Amino acid sequence: MSRPTTLTALAEEKTLGSSFVRDEDERPKVAYDEFSDAIPVISLAGIEGPARADVCRKIVEACEDWGVFQVVDHGVDTKLVAEMTRLAREFFALSPEDKLRFDMSGGKKGGFIVSSHLQGEAVQDWREIVTYFSYPIRNRDYSRWPDKPEGWVKVTEQYSESLMGLACKLLEVLSEAMGLEKEALTKACVDMDQKVVVNYYPKCPQPDLTLGLKRHTDPGTITLLLQDQVGGLQATRDNGKTWITVQPVEGAFVVNLGDHGHFLSNGRFKNADHQAVVNSNHSRLSIATFQNPAPDATVYPLKVREGDKCIMEEPITFAEMYRRKMSKDLELARLKKLAKEKQLEDSEKAKLEAKPIEQILA
Numbered sequence: 001m002s003r004p005t006t007l008t009a010l011a012e013e014k015t016l017g018s019s020f021v022r023d024e025d026e027r028p029k030v031a032y033d034e035f036s037d038a039i040p041v042i043s044l045a046g047i048e049g050p051a052r053a054d055v056c057r058k059i060v061e062a063c064e065d066w067g068v069f070q071v072v073d074h075g076v077d078t079k080l081v082a083e084m085t086r087l088a089r090e091f092f093a094l095s096p097e098d099k100l101r102f103d104m105s106g107g108k109k110g111g112f113i114v115s116s117h118l119q120g121e122a123v124q125d126w127r128e129i130v131t132y133f134s135y136p137i138r139n140r141d142y143s144r145w146p147d148k149p150e151g152w153v154k155v156t157e158q159y160s161e162s163l164m165g166l167a168c169k170l171l172e173v174l175s176e177a178m179g180l181e182k183e184a185l186t187k188a189c190v191d192m193d194q195k196v197v198v199n200y201y202p203k204c205p206q207p208d209l210t211l212g213l214k215r216h217t218d219p220g221t222i223t224l225l226l227q228d229q230v231g232g233l234q235a236t237r238d239n240g241k242t243w244i245t246v247q248p249v250e251g252a253f254v255v256n257l258g259d260h261g262h263f264l265s266n267g268r269f270k271n272a273d274h275q276a277v278v279n280s281n282h283s284r285l286s287i288a289t290f291q292n293p294a295p296d297a298t299v300y301p302l303k304v305r306e307g308d309k310c311i312m313e314e315p316i317t318f319a320e321m322y323r324r325k326m327s328k329d330l331e332l333a334r335l336k337k338l339a340k341e342k343q344l345e346d347s348e349k350a351k352l353e354a355k356p357i358e359q360i361l362a
């Protein structure tokens, strides 16, 4: 099947196109709406007052446990969040032509695309995205920011700034927990990058065969995810054997630590291993705001606790860390493909060996 230009049309189909069908071991194991309360919901209400120690302890525990937690009473204006959500929904409701005016295939930095911005993925994700790069401000390329719906640029700018504030506040907590000065983690990012990815997952005809977003860890420092009430974000901490679906909480942000956060803490804080599943009842919207270090920022543990071994052999740049991650992913995909081919070959051989010799010679 040729690659669709948008997914919205496919949502009406009865069967899933083969380019979206995943290997059995990658398919969802838990339903999109079978919610778990394993991921703590933490109120930041008292964070600047006497309750600070208690709030920080909860955050640190969650980072050590899953690398994921949810925050409420986080100080981001409810109206701004509602506006951002409304505009994001309106964007995906635009005509394919309007969305494709910002087509980012071919490596453009920011805009609209189906499935994934990474080229050469073997199986497609059941999602559409619109993305923009918001920090550092001097690098903003407004020509890649949608000019529709009306108000997009103004609201997305405010949203980005507000979430950058929240992310830095959370990084302060983690810096302190590592026994470092408050600014240690943000300073290690040199000049913090921020990218916002709005994910839209249309209803899917055969959701059990595919994923909205395949299993991954975010590469950066810290991600703030706003999700609607449908459900679909899943996390694992046993390398994909078991999964939980994160309970949507109205007004909350899901906080995920990424690879950079993991390395800087010498592995003390987990990099959240997660994916998004889809369903045939509802479309779903999520907005992921990624805070990443500058490409040439150094990735190396800021603190190795007594008795621990350093998990990195040498300091590398974030760009190099990312390159190694990508090439590891490609290598894993290659090995998997080889194993599958070998399995097929072995089963053909076994069939042949089971046949009576007269049939083979006939």
Ligand SMILES: O=C(O)CCC(=O)C(=O)O
Pocket: 197, 199, 213, 218, 225, 227, 232, 233, 234, 274, 275, 276, 286, 288
């Ligand atoms: O949509 C979701 O729940 C997950 C999104 C996500 O993990 C991402 O955009 O990196």
Ligand SMILES: [Fe+2]
Pocket: 216, 217, 218, 274, 288
């Ligand atoms: Fe993610």
